[in-house]
Amino acid sequence: MAPRRPEQFEAIREKSREKILAASLELFANKGYDATSIDNIAKKAGISKGLIYNYFESKKSILLAIFDDAMKMGEELLMGQMNIKDPVLRKKAIIELTFDMIKQRPDYVKFLTVMALQPGVMADTKDFTKNAYKKTEEWSKLITGKAKKEAVIDTLMIGAMMDGITLNFIIYGEQYPLDELKQEIIKLYCGPEKKKKKK
């Protein structure tokens, strides 16, 4: 009577959904949202165009799903470092984590960076700017411990630094010396690992 057991359907659906998301992520990150057609996604995912609309109600909703996934993953990674008590060590851990993310998931990083520069694309669905600014505030607390007025500039500097390195890595690719820059930024902002920081 029942043709397939529910969990079998669930597995099939999950697999197809994943194929669509993976193909879309790659295309959105490399070509941008507008330059990517539904046909492109279907071909890259190895499925038909119609099937995509069995899983997502529109092109925008695919974008939104990827965006949510990326933000969720980023937040989880970030929150995983919350248990580090010492502020300097925590700062260092977060910086290293960001570099890891750039190297391990450049697709997500590229996707988010590209989207950040196309406000018109996200504007309809998510208040991206507000979201990003909130994230910066969280970063600020995480990195400096408290919201010391003087330390805000420091946080913004580190944030800009990381964004700039990310941007250059996206543009230049593997030839960009990520590791050396990581050492440099840690040396700059986490001190020479001795004493309490003065001035």
Add this chain to the structure above:
Amino acid sequence: MAPRRPEQFEAIREKSREKILAASLELFANKGYDATSIDNIAKKAGISKGLIYNYFESKKSILLAIFDDAMKMGEELLMGQMNIKDPVLRKKAIIELTFDMIKQRPDYVKFLTVMALQPGVMADTKDFTKNAYKKTEEWSKLITGKAKKEAVIDTLMIGAMMDGITLNFIIYGEQYPLDELKQEIIKLYCGPEKKKKKK
């Protein structure tokens, strides 16, 4: 016999061309290339669609014209600082110049940044990556004087810093404290203005 004098036509043409370029720059910078239609440009410029093709042979050629203008302006500004002999002062001047450019021509800066992240758009017409990398090399020489191996990281750090600040300014807008960050980066990379730099 002769209806209008050539210089009158020239003035008219220049004005229209300028309207098209101005409208395109604003739209490309804010919405991106693919999301901007020829109709959008025509409406914003207050002219008809057909007239655009009296001045540019394709949508891509508009993009290219803006790109060339932006690069030309940037290069002229940069080369204007070449006469400063002292490396530290020159470095400082270039950094300040970059901040000035961000504040005075955010449209150009935004345009270039958006285009840098859409390799597919520029790929057909200009080798953007190569161009950008060459620019970085020039920067390196300008900033460090010579191509000291150790100083490359320093140059890349400053470059990433500036790019990151630019990116954040584009995203956050006027609330982003450009001036404070300028002071900070000058303090960091141009030394406390005393003695010769050591280590």
Add this chain to the structure above:
DNA sequence: TACTTTTGACTGACCGTTTAGTCAATTAAA
């Protein structure tokens, strides 16, 4: 002054193509 002629900037309906999105028909497993 009034009229005609000449010019090229300018217009918008139109063209072929491509797009996002739909749906009746098909497929395959239980």
Add this chain to the structure above:
DNA sequence: TTTAATTGACTAAACGGTCAGTCAAAAGTA
């Protein structure tokens, strides 16, 4: 047979680009 995943031909809208034709302005003619 039942069920739901899957397909691709289809549609309406939007796209970049074209082109036959309109228009205003300047100079010659009277």
